[in-house]
Every structure is written in C-alpha cells, then in structure tokens.
Amino acid sequence: MALWRIRATVDDRPGYLSVLTASLALRSVNILAVQVHTTEGGAVDDFLIDAPDALTEADLRAAVARGRGRDAFVTRAEAQGLADQPSRALALAGRVAHDPDGLGEALISLLDAAEVRWRPEPPPGRPGFDDTHMRLADPLGGSYEVLRPRPAFTPSEFARARALVALAGTIQRRHDEQVTLLLPSGKELTVRPASAGDLDAVRDLHGLPDARLRRLLAPAGGVCLVAENADERIVATASLVVEGDVGELSLLVDAGWRRRGLGTFLLGRLRKWAGRHDLTAVVAHVRSDDVAMLRTLGGICSGADSGMVDVTLAVPADSLSGDGAVLNAGG
Template identity: 30%
Template structure:
C-alpha cells in the first residue's frame, strides 16, 4: 500500500537516516522523497510502500507525529521538477486555468476553512487562494509566487494585444438595464446576459454561449458589484466549478480586487465593493 506522508524532522545530521533505518526495520520501503528546507526544521514528504493492512495510525507511529498521512497512488511518484514544468506549460497554454492547475500542483484538498492552510498568490490585482490540510512550506510559497508572476505577465500581454471579435453578433453593443437586484444585457430586447445580486451578496452570473468572450460578463460583474454597494452590501461572492477558466480573466479585466479560492471541486470568488461607486438604479 502506498502512503504520501509529510513530517518535520530536526535540522541536524542523521535525522533522515534514523527515519530511513526505522522504515527498513519495519519492512517499509521509501519510494519517493522531497525535501523542503527550513531554518530550524526540515519538512520531508515521503512516499512509503507499507504492508497492505497498515493504517494511518501505524504510519504515524513509524514516522513520529507526521504533519499529514494519506493513501496515494503511483502518480505520487512522478518526478517533482517534471510536475512543475508540466504545470508551467499548462499555464502558458491557458493562463486562465491557473487556479485549477495550482490547486492540483500543490495537492490542495477540500475541507472546512478552519482545518485548512491557505496559500495566497497574486495574479495582477486578483488574489488566488489554494488550501489543504498540510501546511504549505516556504519553498512551495516561493514556487507558487513564481508561477503566479508568470501567469500575470502572460495575461497582461494578452490584454495588451486583443484579437478581433468575429463571433456571432459582432459589432452589436448590448444595452445594460437594471431592475431591482438584477442587471440584464439586452440585444434587440432579448437578454443575452444576466447578473443577480442576493441579499447575502451571492451573485449569479450567466452569459449566453454565443455572446461569451465579448466583455459582457466583465461588464455585468462590475455592474453587479456597484449594484451591491448601492444596496448596502460590502462584499459579493461568486461560486462556480473549479475548472471554470473564465473567472480569472473576467475579474482581472473588471479591474476589481478579488480573492479566488480553490477547495476541491469548488471555486469561490469574493470581491469587496465598499470602495466602488454605487450603481444608480
């Protein structure tokens, strides 16, 4: 049985050798090792092959109070530099996938917020957060920041060189109409986009497929944020699938300071609206 284990060892000669000896005596094989150096202690991530009937308690006894221990597959044995290169390639190909790719790269897990460690990464003015049970190391923070800077550069370059719009309805400018807690994007009287603001700040936003990638979602998001401010709401919240790659570029294009958080299959965006100009209804 394979286990992915993280543990903190004293930063002194022989600490890792003692752990390796204990594993050998217990008939446990160390198949993978990644070291995250620290000032007073070192965090080691190990992939262990144990007898099939071993439990988490037995792994913990062997390692000595691990930070985390969970069953894993052979995918955990993939070379770590290779994983980062693959992640960078995916982000260069599709910068909007950064939240999803970062969460997968750092093994982010779902769970209650108070049980998670959170790593915050800035992409332009947007804060992307990924969370998991095991604390992120300083090395992982540095790697995440470098990747976020890469994505920021790519998105800034893409925004500076927009491509011509050849989609259906090109050249038609929607009319934006506010009604109560709802903002509609209308073309010839038909709604092609809609944003609704609930009393708790939850925003529901949709744009018809034929009218996407034309800035309508961005405009609806800005108007929804301003509408929320005019209704006394201090923060709006959008919840969507973790693989929704439209969210990051939309928030960046809107010029809003948001926080995007990944947890499992869910992506949550929080945007403070107190400093925005209220939308006149």
C-alpha cells in the first residue's frame, strides 16, 4: 500500500462527495483523512489515502473523474500527512509562539507551499489569493507572498494563514514591549505585558479571588504590566482599565521593592500607553493615608470618600517621553 494525496473539486450538492468516495473505494482505496474546502466553484475535497501499490497516478485521476471530480491534483504523500489538519495547525501555532521569526517556514509547512517571500512594503492591493499566489499583510509592517504552483489555494487555507500571521505579530509585539529596568541599587527587573499564565505568580502578591485576578491580568480594553525579578518572581503589577477615553489605574508593588523607583517607572509606561491610545486622563483610587502612593502618582486629588482619594492624571503629549528613566520616587 502507498500513501497519496488527492484534491479535487465536486459540485456542492448532496451526495456528490459519496459518489467520489465510492469511485475510490472500487479501486480498493482506503481514505485516511478528508478535508472539505468551500469555494465559489464548488467543494474542494482534499483526501489522504492509502492505495494499493499497483495503482498509478493515472489510475487515481481516472477514479476521480468517474466519481464526478474535476481539476484533480494527485501526488505521493509522506507519513507526516497522517496528522489531521487541525492538529497540524495547532502544532505550527505552538512553534510560532516560541519562535515568531520562524513564521515563513511555518507557512510553508501549513500550506505545503513552494516558497514564502517577505517584502518591506504592504501587499499590492488588498490581502488575498489566487490559484498560485497568496498575499498576507504583516501586522508589524510589510507583507508575505506565498507561492504554490498546485493545487490552487482555497479560502479556508487563506484564513488559516492569516490567523498564523496574526499570532506571530501578537507574539512579536509582546516581545518588543518587554524591557529591562535597572534600579538604582543595581538590580534588574523585567517589565512585560501580563498573560493568563501569570495567575499563580500574582496570587500571593494580591490576595484576590482568581476571578478578579483574571480580570486584572486582562483588563477590558486596557493593558496590564508585570515586573519580575531574576528569579522570575512577580514583584509588581500595573493595570489600566479603559472606559471611554479615561483609563482607571491599579498599581501594586511588593513591600520589599518599594521606594526604588519601580512604581514611578510602571506609571510612566501606562501613561505612555494611554497617550498612544488617545486617552485624555488616567484615574487612580488610593487610600488617603497611602502617602507614598499619592506622592508617586502626583496629579490632581479630589474628595475623599470612606478614606479613599481619586487622583486624576492628565496625559499630555510631553509626558509620553522619558518613561524609561529611573526616578527616585516612592512606590
């Protein structure tokens, strides 16, 4: 027995797929996997089959034709083709998550492409595809061109490729947003966007129920930053929840890391984020007796209610630079 891949178009009508599979069965072909791609020209059926050694490519093309298939693409397949397409796509997504720079090779594997080219300019016209070319916009700038002589690209393949490119862009942005903070003491902290995987690490710091911690790590419409030490222990969090054009700030620094400029640095990062996203102000709710935090925030304070003070920070353009400097402020 030998592994083959067959792709053919059939009319998207009830029973037509069964006619094609019956024609293959008459030649003792065992269908191991099948995908159906919906296109304007009909349903494109993609089979991975195990066929008797005596069958040739011409025999398989003839079986497809008798099964009302057209535009047949027939080629020998490798054992790795036994993996179903969703599992294959998930494995490639995991590879890209660990190495976004390997996106080109992942696209080749995902699409069985002949070549992938990256260009610094956006794709000509809108992203899309024809039979042999696929054009994808790179979220970080530029574009990808994917080439495959045969078989023709399908809409579902284009959707998968776009999702993989978007994932790579998200991972790369998160990597670019990670910075190393050198404190006046000489110790270094890594400041990066939070993720759902940080839940266990921030539980002890905040002492909040998990439901609230999840909302803290992924604030609606906003951003959450964490600072971790050399032992990958999270020692501070800073989050911004957006409502309209105002961001609500939450800042917590572990007691052993206060008065080192960390709170001021995180505040600067959030104000810069607020400026990039066209917010007009940042608001924090602080205990009226938390002198260190009030000094770190600065801003305009308004009336206390049950021992709480509202601190409003403007986001002027001139406050969006220099946030990487280490300042000797409390926090």
